[in-house]
Amino acid sequence: MIDDTRTVPQRLVAFLPNLRRFAISLCRSPELADDLVQAACERAIRSADSFAPESRFDAWMFRILRNLWIDHLRRAKTAGPHQDLDEAGDIPGPDGQIVSHARLDLLEVTAALMKLPEEQREVLVLVCVEDLSYRETADVLSIPIGTVMSRLARARKNLVRLTGINAGGERSPGTKGGLA
Template sequence: MTDDTRTVPERLVDFLPNLRRFAISLCHSRELADDLVQSACERAILAADSFLPGSRFDAWMFRIIRNLWIDHLRRQKTAGPQEDIDDARDVAIPSGEAGSHARMELLEVTAALKKLPEEQREVLVLVCVEDLSYRDTAEILSIPIGTVMSRLARARKNLAELTGIGVEEKRSSGKKGDMA
């Protein structure tokens, strides 16, 4: 709980990067994500009276944006091609070899995230990127906490397998004869 006395529009300004990051994780298109964020902000401002003081503003906003995304998917069953985040060239990275490696890793993780089932991707982004608790994530997604935990475990496992990150460490730590 928070004792923040700022208005909904004032809170929105500080929270825009989080909303945009979550929207991009849902739709994989920066343009569509920006549209979702704009719609979510409009909806939040219009429904500011329904926000309960003392409740979690982030959870309220994530629920709004997720509901807008679900509405969009229902309307767009036969949608045409969308911009792919992999084609975006405006990501700021350092120059040289380190920048090349960072870009390659980012593309690898982005591709792996896209391969995760949507329910695993949602939980992974809310818990690991947005740093929400299991309880808040469960509330936003309207699922039990146990379901959040199992989806998160499966998402982490699948992401590790798809990227190879963490797999090598497990292999090397499980060698016979190693004594700690």
Template sequence: MTNDTLNVPERLVAFLPNLRRFAISLCHSRELADDLVQSTCERAIAAADTFVAGTRFDAWLFRILRNLWIDHLRRARTAGPQEDLEEAREVSTPSGEAASEARMTLLEVTEALQKLPEEQREVLVLVCVEELSYRDTAEVLSIPIGTVMSRLARARKNLAELMGISGEEKRSSNMKGDVA
């Protein structure tokens, strides 16, 4: 075993919140996300000797998790319909008007994010939340970098529309000076 192999469990523990956040964005269920994260941990530890030193540990883990999610979806298709229970999303914040507004905004953003097509949501979460580079995101999702950029642009545009944010006022005010 190499030193990098020995560090996989320690690095994995430190990265659990990121894995869980990505898992929740994929499956919309905290319980299922926890199961995916646990399976990801098991697979990462079992395959620790396959991790290539000098590569992105987070991208390696995200790829394992995403592959497990795809496997889950394939199994679910053959298993037939399942009962889907909507979970309450709880945010722990101090009381007060600012906290209430923050909680409402977070819920609105979460709901809007869930309305995005899965391929846009995956790219948006990996690039904007998990701060992966376009190259690493492309590697995790097994798509070209150009596709990452395209999906990210559409995801940002669609999310802004869902949130009622429009950049058109800005553009039209800039163009007023150009019209003769």
């Protein structure tokens, strides 16, 4: 384990992009994701003394954020509708054909990711995007490691089925790349 003597607030500043990315994957709304991240940061600062220095800071923060999301979902059962990720703004980037194709692929993968069941999406984001180990993901989600592996395999298979894009970024033969 890397010896990190930074305080919780100092670690939070460096970790904000990862936390926001996970929040968006959970709630599909940049505005709500920002609110969740802010609440997670506040909770982490208030509970800084409960953070075990020998544990992973990212896993601790992902768990806090996920718990806040679950609380939000419970409260939202009686509330009104939420905003879709489809309403999010454009992805900035330079002009060009390569960027356009990459943008379309990204939109396609994002749309496919959002079609996955929540339990598959959570595991996929934590393992493949946030680079948590299977064990750390299992701890964050409070599930057995075998369940993590099973959900991840199903999520990957479903993404290939939905997009036709394999793990190497290539389109499978005979696919047009559209979502059904």
